[in-house]
Amino acid sequence: MTHVPPPPQGGCRSAPVLKERGQREVFCGLTGIIWLHRKMQDAFFLVVGSRTCAHLLQSAAGVMIFAEPRFGTAILEETDLAGMADAHAELDREVARLLSRRPDIRQLFLVGSCPSEVIKLDLAKAAERLTQEHAPHVRVLNYSGSGIETTFTEGEDACLAAMVPVLPRTEARELLVAGALPDVVEDQMMGLLADLGIGPVRLLPARRVDEETAIGPNTVFALAQPFLGETHAALTRAGARHIPAPFPFGEEGTTAWLSAIAAEFGVSKDRFEEVTAAPRVRARKAVAAAAETLSGKSAFFFPDSQMEISLARFLTRECGMNATEVAQPYIRDALHGPELDLLPAGPRIAEGQDVDRQLDRALADRPDLTICGLGLANPLEAEGLTTKWAIELVFTPVHFYEQAGDLAALFARPLRRKERLRLEAAE
Amino acid sequence: MKLSVWTYEGPPHVGAMRVATAMKGLHYVLHAPQGDTYADLLFTMIERRNHRPPVTYTTFQARDLGADTAGLFKSACQEAVDRFAPEAIIVGASCTAELIQDDPGGLAETMGLSIPVIPLELPSYQRKECFGADETFYQLVKALARPQERTARPTVNILGPTALGFRHRDDVEEITGLLADMGIEVNVCAPLNARPADLARLPAAHANVLLYPETGESAARWLEKEHGQPYTKTVPIGVGATRDFIAEVQSLTGVTTQPDASRLRLPWWSASVDSTYLTGKRVFLFGDATHVMAMARVARDEMGFEVAGMGCYNREFARPLRKMAKDYGVEALITEDYLDVEAEIERLAPEMILGTQMERHIGKRLGIPCAVISSPVHVQDFPARYSPVMGFEGANVLFDTLVHPLVMGLEEHLLHMFREDFEFHDDAGPSHHGAKATPRVEQADTPEAPAGVTVTWLPAAEKELKKIPFFVRGKARRNTELFAAERGTSEISVDTLYEAKAHYAR
């Protein structure tokens, strides 16, 4: 199978990790609802939380993109906090009202928040009760997107993990791919896997509740996103086996990911070459255009989406950048080990955050490009740094061959813009 | 428990952030989980601030809950004081921390800090953003203002402007200039750009100019009671209100100088003949009560519009708004639910909405133009150019703001004349909005009967209806159907149409 070589001077898997525990400047898991509700077209996400949670969703979504979106917040009020029995009855009432207004909803997620968790509102129990009440038309599940339990993309992880136990069982040998991808990317992926002769391929999450995703002892699974640690554990518990691989970002990442799956399914080297040769050339060409801008430049990653290590691997190996710091909210060897093997030694690897200290390091490093959250971008620009906001990476199609060039361009654009602007006197 | 999709106001601690971020030399230590840091982006992205808000979040996690969240708060507080060296700090809890009852105020007090520590009690499950800002500013003023002599020359304070406020930056500049014109100096403007030390000097002014009651009224009341400073009750939005405001400031300060009004253009722009076409345009207003009430006056008295309805999302100010609505002969809509607002707009079918970003989206959906006049705001409500809505220049800005969304003047007239023209037809939209004119698709215009109405349009009447200019066609259709329904007529003929027209003519 096509081999992606480790860097000559060694990777980062055994590098010391700077563990930080201080103020974290990152979204909570509720944010995932913004893209998950677009992916699951018959699902509604009901956050049980506070006005803060509602405000977060609205701020992250940009005000009101959708008239009546398939998400909302059941805002806890003083009266709900007083007595527990009350809160469950209120929840039942709100859910009944919602479902009668939206007959298109087939799955309902009760999403826990910090307040619902602190008051120990048992949403698992509520989900069970509501499933019975609204079966068979609506399936009700629950997961936590709270900021005390989940960081940004971990909300998707918790959501997918919650779906695993209710998947139908199968004895068939199937490939399951976990991770919400934009439809266009998903279609490309399905095309590549089909051309390799791999199938049947099942998706988690499926676009609709009645699609045929099932699981069993003969299921093997691949992760399309680097933040699916709980999903990985849930799938493993359900008897499926993980195919470890780097993630499909960039030409190399995509090739490594596909080749790990191809090896599992015994695809011949020739077939693999035949299917991937052309898109690989296209991807390399597209990346090369952006790499002109990126090559030789330094990058600094604030912890945000859990995609940092994978992106650093892509930017350093395929775009010629060097990383000074690569920080991720969490690092899990089972998921990120293969990526760290490929990431050339050199950068500080950090886990967790103490934002003020990290800002000090960024300002000391003065990287050419800083990848960070929206709260930090303009303040860092005002310090003369150039930034790329991380949230765009989870909203934009960036996976697989045909998006490799777009992914590189996302990082090149702020640098190009800097070069282009002439805001001083001409002298 | 209440299901909410979009909210007009954030939680109260975001109000406190608006005060802290507006000020200098103040730091906010907020006991909150990591996700609450999203609020930073409101300031750095929407308002394009080039600094992080001066807020330290403790970002406690689930594993801390059983352990020592109080200790975490104290160390975050100490680190913030050491790192940022503020002149004073405010401390408080977000919704989650309120539940774990660590008492940030009490904890901070035990730390023996050498700077003033102002504890905030902001009940997250009862109150909202405006309250949070108002209460925070009030607590700061109460803690920091010092009794002192009045200044020798006439001075006032400007109270209420915050970060993330609708046009606060430019309103402050405009009103400061207007006061300077009158020979009145601004002693302190707060919270915007004030330091804690400036708040100590507040009582030196002769009076307070309260520009934003939503965020400054409690402080103004307290200063009146405690330091004998009267405050202005008129918000200077529009020509009439600005003139009333000037008179009020004169009576509070004894100054008699009139400010220079030579830049004021709204009255002539509104009187000139092109504006005839604005007459009686039906507008619906929604936003914070202060802006809505001020803009209703502008809309009716200075633009010649007809106010079809008005409402606000902040219940704290429901009473004066209800009273005004009554005077204007319309129902007041007091709600935080944007679905209610949308339903009301659909019912009233106004020709224009004066609202917030929410109503802008509602308008987009319903095909009704909207001008934004109030928070909540989005990035385009922070223009690069100078654009106050207060004072004389503010009035000029308002004239432009209110006519921009409309097909107006000569153009409206031409549209009417060339209604049947291939390119210059009803759906082309205002020519100054850039969107490409869509060639008209000839089709049978099958009307959608509004739910519950069982009247049918006879073909001749339908054809006649199409001759009515599109911007009043919706109203004509609705009125005629209502007229027919009220009379138990099930078929609308050309006669019914014109009878209805005569009936509703005023």
Ligand code: SF4
């Ligand atoms: S961090 Fe907690 S309280 Fe804050 S928005 Fe997220 S879930 Fe809600």
Ligand code: SF4
């Ligand atoms: S484009 Fe139309 S509305 Fe604008 S100035 Fe010209 S005629 Fe008037």
